[in-house]
Amino acid sequence: MAIRHPWRVIGLFLVLSAAFGAGLRGLELDNSPESLVPPDLPAKLLLDQARETFGGGEMELAALEGEVWTPAALEQLRAATDAVAAVEGVQRVTSLANAKRMEEDDGFLLVEDLLPETLDEADVAGIRAYVEGHPLYAGRLVSADGRYAAVIVEVDPAADMKRLNHEIGAALAATWDGPVHLAGTPALSGYILDTMARDIPRQLLLAIGIIGLVFFVNFRSQRGVLLPLLTVLVALVWALGLGGWLGFKLGMISSILPVVVLAVGSSFTLHVLNRFYHELAAGASRRESVLLATRETGLGVLVSALAAGAGLAALFTSSIPQIKSFGLLAAFGVLAAFLASSLLVPSILVLLKNPRRIMDPERPDAISRAMRGLGGWLLGARKGVLVAALLFLGAMLVFIPRIQAETSFLSYFPKSAAPRQATELVDRVFGGSDNVILIVDGDLKDPALLGAIYRFEQKVQAYPEVGSAASIADVIRELHKALTGAYGLPDSREGVAQEILLYQMSGDPEDLAQFMDEAATTAQVTVQVRSLPSGAMQDLVDRIQADAEAIIGPHASAVNTTGSTVLMLETMRLILHDQYVSLGLALVLVAFFNAWLLRSWIVGLVSIVPLVLTVSGQFGLMGLFGIPLDTATALIGAIAIGVGDYSVHIIVRYLEELRKGRSSAEAARESVYVSGRAVFFTALAIGGGFMALLFSGFAPIQTFAKLMGFTVSATALFALTALPAALLVFVRKDRKHEVVQDA
Structure with missing residues (x-):
């Protein structure tokens, strides 16, 4: 068909390329770390359920560098917290600026803002003394040396992470005089997207240049360079367009897709042109050379394409969404390159005049x-x-x-990358930027269960890889201290219920909602951990899970583990x-x-x-x-x-x-x-x-x-x-x- 009806073949490719090309408009990038995670993974379903129950979402932690314990710094922190909370897509912001202070007042519980409306040196001294004795604030919202303040930002997982990171960073820079270090999912996602936008065109142009040079050395003609590149251009448009039509979202791994299709797909045309120029140099006519080239290389090119397509399509069996979509699109791109080399290239060769200089590739x-x-x-x-x-x-x-597997997201970035440096700083100053979340089901008004949760926290916080832990047990201990003057837990279920009711009447019930559901039957325990290689992280998570089962398990109906880690x-x-x-x-x-x-x-x-x-x-x-x-x-x-x-x-x-x-x-x-x-x-x-x-x-x-x-x-x-x-x-x-x- 390519030899008898070349214009029909060319027209067909133009129509198909236009149809697939229209799908490019629907192609989206998904640069979040969770795009690597199968949506039906039990831990992912549990995390989604926890977010729905306790609120919050993807976390970004901002470390604001500078002397924290001054009136001016705390005022700036208040302005920064308010500015970040106003960013569209931000669900919750936590810092010293919106933290609460609990005190007993003549038999009543008084819950008020940690920061008063106006601040002087005496106020700051009192705030510092209170914070340094508060387990949920010290080392979590301010560093031990008072040189860094933390702003913990939870954002909508469906939001544009690049925009969020930019707007959060801008809000903090406009309100805080010192350096701002951003770590967490929005920061990493923004960096990934910026890197992909820079890498893909640069890598593609460099690959085209190298491959074009190799083809020129082999064939010593412009068409020997342009025709292979035309086939892979068609293949790329078809593959990426298909991704757009299917609603695929391309991630970090997809940044290599154009180079893979370019490198693998160009080889098909090389074999066709190799035989075409050989027959032409041997004295055959242009039409005979095209016929012999397609007939004699057709089987080899077909088997090559099927082998390449099979290898790449096998990736579609992967459970990882990014790898699955990469395998399908790469396989389709390679097969499109095969069709272009077997049909489009012969059609063009039939129509073109013989080159002035014919060099036999088999010379x-x-x-x-x-x-x-x-x-x-x-x-x-x-x-x-x-x-x-x-x-x-x-x-x-x-x-x-x-061989060991590695999924530590931090290892994906060079040491000079800003998000990596910020993450390492957060690990060093605040004890961790990753988290392990325990979902505990049981009677949360039972002092035995609350005591077990607290003992678990004390156990895991002794690990050098763990920064802090937070749960409803810590809140109730602070309540108990405010009411009685001593840390501890009520000794009866009624006592726990009474203290919770006092807080709900005096403070904001939403403060408890991030730790416990309304029915007091499900709790979220968050363990802040440092970024570690996968092997070390697996060992740490195994220890945390074993401790949870041994300490909390006997008092709870169920204990499950989730979290980004x-x-x-x-x-x-x-x-x-x-x-x-x-x-x-x-x-x-x-x-x-x-x-x-x-x-x-x-x-x-x-x-x-x-x-x-x-x-x-x-x-x-x-x-x-x-x-x-x-x-x-x-x-x-x-x-x-x-x-x-x-x-x-x-x-x-x-x-x-x-x-x-x-x-x-x-x-x-x-x-x-x-x-x-x-x-x-x-x-x-x-x-x-x-x-x-x-x-x-x-x-x-x-x-x-x-x-x-x-x-x-x-x-x-x-x-x-x-x-x-x-x-x-x-x-x-x-x-x-x-x-x-x-x-």
């Missing part, structure tokens, strides 16, 4: 001579090559169990599980497609030899060098399968030479010689494209780029060595003659 040169020498060497070294490959595989398998740890476990599932599925799909299209299960199994060696090498090196498995490196195996199309072209050429009557040894040598040059330039193009990701602002994506450098090189090396050796041993002409005939 003898240094690369071709090296490939001929490699092919000859393999004939005598086939068994040694396979033994070496098995030894390499065994060595890498030893290190794979050492727990969500990230649950995500870590899912990443590890999903990695094995998606990788195994991808290898099975590739072997199946190759076996089906090449009409032989033996050929199908042999075709994945380079993939198995490469993927084993990837994960073995990760275990050896302590590279963690995170949301970016979790993609490495599937993408390795996507770039492993070198094998198909070697196999197709090998079978083609067997059909011509050549021996297995001659076919292997010729396949390496003829296809080796295309494999070399494909590896350069794909590897060069991925190297653009080295300039990402996200540490995991930088690591991903380095691993892809190994992946592309290793896949090409194994395709040119281990694969021909395996073909010579397992797919010899005298052993599998039917393969030659059917293929």
Whole structure:
């Protein structure tokens, strides 16, 4: 169709590209950390329920630097608190400026603002003395040295985090004279979005430049550069447009999508153009060259596209929303690139005039001579090559169990990033920027349960990784002190109920609502913890959960754990599980497609030899060098399968030479010689494209780029060595003659 009706094909692509392009308007970015979390995760459902019950949402903690204990500073803190509370999307603000003081007044409970309307030095001294003796205020709302004041901001999870972070920062900067340090979800989300907006166009342009240079060196013509780039442009519009139509939200991981489609998809057109220019240089007409190029490379390109699509589509089985959407869109983009290279490029080639200068890509040169020498060497070294490959595989398998998953969001950012520096400051000054939340069900008027909650808090606050803990038990102890002059809890259920009623009559009932529901049957206990690597955080959460079960459990009907920290740890476990599932599925799909299209299960199994060696090498090196498995490196195996199309072209050429009557040894040598040059330039193009990701602002994506450098090189090396050796041993002409005939 492309050769007979080129204008129809071009028109069809224009219509489809316009249709998919219209979907780009609906494409949204989701830069929140919770976008990594499956919506049906039990801990996520529990956190959503807790937010509905106790209020609040995503948290941002502002550390205001400066001498706090002065009248001027406290007035500025009051203005800052009011300014932040006025920001649209802010649900609750907590600071010294809106904290309460409880005192007994002639048998009545007096609840009043901690800060009076006017302040002098005497007032400040009294406020300081009260705060330093208050467990919910000291070290939580003001640092121990009085150099930092905290403003805890809870925001609507559905709000625009970038806008919120900007407006909160502006409100604080306008009202506080000293430095302002913002940590938490809005700050991280704003940084992610800014980094993505900067990274995506820069990485895409750099990848286009590198890939274009490689294609120019290979073909020495403008169309040899522009046509591959046209195919991937079509693929990107289709993939991203589909995401818009489906309502997908792209996150941090999606920032590598354009480079993946560009690098993998451009290789299809390379093989088509390689054969087209070869036939043209051999004297064939333009139409005959296009026909031969599509016919002779069509099978290899089809199998390559199916392999790449299968590898990427296997990521759709992931439980992580960002990885799932990435896998679907990347697979669709690769298949769109295949259609463009198989239909659109031939249609354009038929219409264009022959270039003035025709250079045969299979011309003898240094690369071709090296490939001929490699092919000859393999004939005598086939068994040694396979033994070496098995030894390499065994060595890498030893290190794979050492891989650790990492979902600490802080590790995604360079040390110079403002949100990371602010988080480290908050950890140091206030004892933590993350949290573990316990949801306790039971009779919260029972002194035994309240006492157990308080003992639990004392136990976990002794851990060096924990900053503070807060619960309804602390509030009632403060109530009891205000009424009796001594810290403690009432010794009866009626006493607890009476003190709670006194507070509700004298103060704002909403002050209790963040700790306990209205029926006094469910409580929220918040444990403030430092940002830690995933392994250390898992150990801490395990200890906290064990303490809760041992201390609170006997007095409560249920104790469950959630919070941002727990969500990230649950995500870590899912990443590890999903990695094995998606990788195994991808290898099975590739072997199946190759076996089906090449009409032989033996050929199908042999075709994945380079993939198995490469993927084993990837994960073995990760275990050896302590590279963690995170949301970016979790993609490495599937993408390795996507770039492993070198094998198909070697196999197709090998079978083609067997059909011509050549021996297995001659076919292997010729396949390496003829296809080796295309494999070399494909590896350069794909590897060069991925190297653009080295300039990402996200540490995991930088690591991903380095691993892809190994992946592309290793896949090409194994395709040119281990694969021909395996073909010579397992797919010899005298052993599998039917393969030659059917293929």
